[in-house]
Amino acid sequence: GQQLNQSPQSMFIQEGEDVSMNCTSSSIFNTWLWYKQDPGEGPVLLIALYKAGELTSNGRLTAQFGITRKDSFLNISASIPSDVGIYFCAGQKGGGADGLTFGKGTHLIIQP
C-alpha cells in the first residue's frame, strides 16, 4: 500500500519555538487527519480536514488541507514539553469505509 511522504523525520527544538511539518502524496486525498502518539499508546486525533484549502486550528495547533489535495501541513506554535511525541499525518481517499494511509511520522523532541 501507498505511504505518505512526511517530513521532517525528527525535529530537535527549544521550548517556545514554533514547529512545522508536512505530508505530501502523489495521489489525491479527500480527507487529511493529524494524530499524535505518545510512547506505548495509540494515536490521538488532533485535527481533521475535509476540504481543499481548509485551514483549521485546535489551540496552538493549525493544519491546512492543500489546494491540490495532495498535501497537508501542521504547525505548532510556542511548543511546550508535553508536545513531545510522534506526529502522524493520515489521508483517506474514499468515503466512509476506507482505511487510512499514514505517513511515517515526525518525532518531536523538545530541549528545555
Place this chain on the structure above:
Amino acid sequence: DVKVTQSSRYLVKRTGEKVFLECVQDMDHENMFWYRQDPGLGLRLIYFSYDVKMKEKGDIPEGYSVSREKKERFSLILESASTNQTSMYLCASSFVGPYEQYFGPGTRLTVT
C-alpha cells in the same frame, strides 16, 4: 468521549499458537479497523469492517483473519502465530461519515 478498548496491552505467545486480539468501541461506529505498527514501516492496514459480519482486506491481510459478530466488537485472529507477527496492533473505529478514526491504546504482541 469516544472509547476504543483493546483486550490486552501486552501479550506474549509462542510460535504456532492461535491468538485472538479483541477490540470494543462504545460509540456505535459502523466501521472498525485493525492496523499493525512497526518501526520504520509506520501503520499498515490489516483488515477493516463496515458492518456486522462484513470484512474487507487491507494492505497486509496475509496470516490474519477477522471476525465481527456484533457491531461494537471486532476481533483479529492470528491462526498460527509467527515471529514476524511480533508488532504493535492498533484497533480503530469511525462512523461512515465523518471519517475520523479513533484508536485504542494498542496491544504489543511478542511471538517467541
